[in-house]
Amino acid sequence: MCRKIWYSALIVCFCKILFISPVKAEEQFVVEIEKGISIFVSPDSTSTILTVTSQKSNWTILHTSPNYFEVSNGEIQGYVKTKESHVLFPETVKKFEVYAASVPYYILKNGKLLEKGNIFPGVAWKRDGQTDEYHIIHVGNQLVYVPIEGTMPTSLEVNASAPRKAVIPTTLLAENHLPVFSPEGERLGTYPRSYPVAINGIDGEYAIVNFIGREAKVPFNLLYSKDLFQGAQTVSHSEMSFYTQVIHAMYPEFTELKQIGLSLEGRAIYALKIGKGKKEVLFDAALHAREHMTTNVLLEMMDSYSIHYRNNASWAGYKPREVLDKVAIWFVPMMNPDGVTLVQGGMKAVKNGELARKINGGSTNFARWKSNVRGVDLNNNFDSEWSALNVSAKKPAYHLYKGPKAFSEPESQALRDFINSRDFLSNMSYHTSGQVIYWFNWQKGSDLNRDVGLAGKVSRLTGYRVLDPMYLIGSGSSADWFIQEKKRPALTIEISPFVGDRPVPTSYWPAIWKQNHKVGMFIATEAASR
Ligand SMILES: [Zn+2]
Structure with missing residues (x-):
């Protein structure tokens, strides 16, 4: 019996920690609640009803969770189902966070909204505008749409850095729902299965990506390729290393x-x-x-x-x-x-360019070069009776x-x-x-x-x-x-x-x-x- 009580106390405790996030006292975020909506004693389906609203009114959000807001109207403090309340987003609000388990995001293509992936709670997103139903985020010259439902204004800072540009543009495919992380490892969202993911760089086991205008990373081993490399090109040492x-x-x-x-x-x-x-x-x-x-x-x-x-x-x-x-x-x-880099990039591309130029008879055209950068032909440098080799x-x-x-x-x-x-x-x-x-x-x-x-x-x-x-x-x-x-x-x-x-x-x-x-x-x- 003792153990049972202890367990349920633990579960309640974890619920609080995991699902209820406090709202900073100095920021007043407001929900509009219609007439006839239940305000509960606790944020769960078995809770008793504290009161039922007698008219449409505004309530201040005290805490958030995916399914319930803790709200107050100055007299009464209780919980309202998030689905039965309407978060107010004044135009002046420039950032938001997700309180739902996740919300999808879209881009506009040929007049239609195309679903691209999901974003998760716990992170602030900047917004550049809104329609009746969507936040609008500018990503380059692309507009990203995020449904307002499931989101709320936030006191969190938008802690994101600008995405790097790809040195070697490469697109890979998401094997399954692909988790996206911030550089620090926070969960940002997901890409859907088979999504073509543009890779901007490598960070160990992670691929660097641009996730809704911010630097992010995804696990490489959940990506695959249909055709990574095309042969009809000049491949530098960096490109060889990358592939x-x-x-x-x-x-x-x-x-x-x-x-x-x-x-x-x-x-x-x-x-x-x-x-x-x-x-x-x-x-x-x-x-x-x-x-x-x-x-x-x-x-x-x-x-x-x-x-x-x-x-x-x-x-x-x-x-x-x-x-x-x-x-x-x-x-x-x-x-x-080094030799390949010299042939492809000329003497400025290598450290020993001046030496190579001298070896090359003063010419800066290295198209004919076969040796390493200091003029040794590597395919004459192995020892198969090397001493007898006469060139x-x-x-x-x-x-x-x-x-x-x-x-x-x-x-x-x-x-x-x-x-x-x-x-x-x-x-x-x-x-x-x-x-x-x-x-x-x-x-x-x-x-x-x-x-x-x-x-x-x-x-x-x-x-x-x-x-x-x-x-x-x-x-x-x-x-x-x-x-x-x-x-x-x-x-x-x-x-x-x-x-x-x-x-x-x-x-x-x-x-x-x-x-x-x-x-x-x-x-x-x-x-x-x-
Ligand atoms: Zn050869």
């Missing part, structure tokens, strides 16, 4: 994101794993600066594979989820971020120079250490020149048969020509080093016809994607049997 982080943030349950190192100038080199397979293969791209179209190939694979993995859907004759849960793919979309460039240059020693560069060290930290069954290294496939580094016996066979299959998939062995002694290529160290296949895949000493034009993209879209699925499937 890679977004894919991981949307799908943390089947992806893993690693920063495998930093470039000479401190740019992040990211690796993203897709799939839960215990076996793993590695794809890398843009070791050569001007060959940044290869970054697009990997990003588009990451985008397509992750979407179809999420949907558990068939794609291009494969079931990405089944494939990647046997063999996961690690993607390193941009191995040479024409004996000092830093836009291409070819092999560096003062093997693995002298932070970028080649990062890839080497990443490869040594895992157990990759194969490595596809993406380059651009000549639509050919390199595969040979002195393999023998069954390894030779395995690797020439694999190169042939990728050739049939892509249409690229398998190069005959050249029997060169001394190499600094990452794929040659992988073959030598791991005794496993590594292909250098060159995705474009020769276009001269410059980046591949984006107009080549559709053909390149058609040739390469299945390669990840094929390579993962092939590795499953080894």
Whole structure:
């Protein structure tokens, strides 16, 4: 018995704390109550009636809750159902809060109000005007409509900051009713299921959004994409970082994101794993600066594979989820971020621009640049008999120079250490020149048969020509080093016809994607049997 009393006391107590908010004494908010309305002793359905109004009159609100206002007319103090009272909103009132469990909000489109989502109690909203039934909020040049019913004037401060602008405009979809939070974590409202959410930035596990004109955030893992990335564009290091982080943030349950190192100038080199397979293969791209179209190939694979993995859907004759849960793919979309930034943005875009200009023979046109920012060709810096490698460039240059020693560069060290930290069954290294496939580094016996066979299959998939062995002694290529160290296949895949000493034009993209879209699925499937 004792316990029962204690429980009910506790419940009453919580009700007060959770549902009744006091109104500041100095602010007088008023409800109009019609004749014949009940005023109750307590704010619940079992309450006895204190009195019934004898005429239409104004009452002051003392406390609010979703279903009842505590009101006073100077003589009587009691509770009225919110539905049976009418909150007065003088034009001079510039802010409001929600007292109902939630209220919808709308935008005006083609003369009709289109419901966009809900807003919650506990937060103040500014208003710029009103109609008979709606508050009006200006958001840019858009008008947002919030029903007056369910809201009341507020003494709370409008504690909101202006929303940031998107650096990389991206729209994702809400998987379900999507909770929206303030930057401090207060619940602001919701977006409805399938709502297209414009993303203005990343804050860890949250996506930054503009919620009715204020900065807000939503959980990334409740968002998904139908098509995040389009390949026919020049992709900067920031964009690569953004897309890679977004894919991981949307799908943390089947992806893993690693920063495998930093470039000479401190740019992040990211690796993203897709799939839960215990076996793993590695794809890398843009070791050569001007060959940044290869970054697009990997990003588009990451985008397509992750979407179809999420949907558990068939794609291009494969079931990405089944494939990647046997063999996961690690993607390193941009191995040479400084070099790519130099090619795309010129000498002002990097810290070592002046050095690069000197190395470039005084020219500020870096379209031909392949090396890292200090003139080391990273694909001549790996150690596959590196000391025997003889190239024409004996000092830093836009291409070819092999560096003062093997693995002298932070970028080649990062890839080497990443490869040594895992157990990759194969490595596809993406380059651009000549639509050919390199595969040979002195393999023998069954390894030779395995690797020439694999190169042939990728050739049939892509249409690229398998190069005959050249029997060169001394190499600094990452794929040659992988073959030598791991005794496993590594292909250098060159995705474009020769276009001269410059980046591949984006107009080549559709053909390149058609040739390469299945390669990840094929390579993962092939590795499953080894
Ligand atoms: Zn290359």
